[in-house]
Amino acid sequence: MNLTNQYPSLKEKVVLITGGASGIGANLVEAFCLQSKRVVFIDILVDQAQKLISDLERKGLYTQPYFYKCDLTDIKSLKETIAKISEEIGTIDVLVNNAANDDRHDFREVTVEYWDERIAVNLRHYFFSAQAVYPMMKAKGGGSIINFGSMSWYATHGGMPGYTSSKAAIEGLTRGLARDMGADNIRVNTLVPGWVMTRRQLQNALADESARNKVRDSQCIREFVIPENISAMALFLASDDARMCTSQHFIVDGGMI
Numbered sequence: 001m002n003l004t005n006q007y008p009s010l011k012e013k014v015v016l017i018t019g020g021a022s023g024i025g026a027n028l029v030e031a032f033c034l035q036s037k038r039v040v041f042i043d044i045l046v047d048q049a050q051k052l053i054s055d056l057e058r059k060g061l062y063t064q065p066y067f068y069k070c071d072l073t074d075i076k077s078l079k080e081t082i083a084k085i086s087e088e089i090g091t092i093d094v095l096v097n098n099a100a101n102d103d104r105h106d107f108r109e110v111t112v113e114y115w116d117e118r119i120a121v122n123l124r125h126y127f128f129s130a131q132a133v134y135p136m137m138k139a140k141g142g143g144s145i146i147n148f149g150s151m152s153w154y155a156t157h158g159g160m161p162g163y164t165s166s167k168a169a170i171e172g173l174t175r176g177l178a179r180d181m182g183a184d185n186i187r188v189n190t191l192v193p194g195w196v197m198t199r200r201q202l203q204n205a206l207a208d209e210s211a212r213n214k215v216r217d218s219q220c221i222r223e224f225v226i227p228e229n230i231s232a233m234a235l236f237l238a239s240d241d242a243r244m245c246t247s248q249h250f251i252v253d254g255g256m257i
């Protein structure tokens, strides 16, 4: 981890990250553990979550994160998990809605059930997590909610309409909730990653080196976007330094779109 900035305002904050076991989420967990004493993450991947915790333990430098297993498509379980976290770890100050699934699907073959499932994994839990943490943040005098969007729909990517529709809707969700929650000093923003070289992306769409280079060369800054670049923005948006930033989207894509 090469991030060096410190945000003293995050030290005592309870940070909840969804989808923290792998990909960008795992980097977010590590980055927040360098700042805060109480970092919690939710995921369905128990093995990956345990591996992340032992990797961080091995590094020896960090606050250890807390892991709660939860399938975010099950809203009852999500609400129960957030209530449990608030009792066991503390009421939440920062919510990072990161979990998603960008499985490709041909629009000709999408059924009603599959469409609903795409919305459930990519959009629905963003709203219900925000709804669940709202009373906690209000009672604490404020908070920060960071919703993960995507550059895919800006760049007119096809092959995953359930995902791109959800990611576009998240920006509307952000702006509406920012208005509804702003009077309680709760900030809501969208963080829009560019194409980030996670293991999953490298295994799938970007397995081929020429495809990877094409992505890089479409950016103004011709370097691969890495998870740390995204975490850097998330830390800032979570911190009090971003106190007048709300209702916006912040794109970290090396200038691709």
Ligand SMILES: NC(=O)c1ccc[n+]([C@@H]2O[C@H](COP(=O)([O-])OP(=O)(O)OC[C@H]3O[C@@H](n4cnc5c(N)ncnc54)[C@H](O)[C@@H]3O)[C@@H](O)[C@H]2O)c1
Pocket: 018, 019, 020, 021, 022, 023, 024, 025, 042, 043, 044, 045, 070, 071, 072, 073, 097, 098, 099, 100, 101, 102, 121, 148, 149, 150, 151, 152, 192, 193, 194, 195, 196, 197, 198, 200, 201
């Ligand atoms: N990687 C990229 O290039 C890229 C580009 C644009 C936007 N994004 C966005 O950034 C965020 C992170 O992306 P990523 O590439 O790290 O994704 P990823 O698929 O690698 O990781 C997502 C994490 O969410 C978890 N998750 C998925 N469904 C879940 C469920 N039902 N319950 C609990 N956990 C669940 C997964 O287990 C995984 O740990 C997402 O919101 C994604 O849309 C990523």
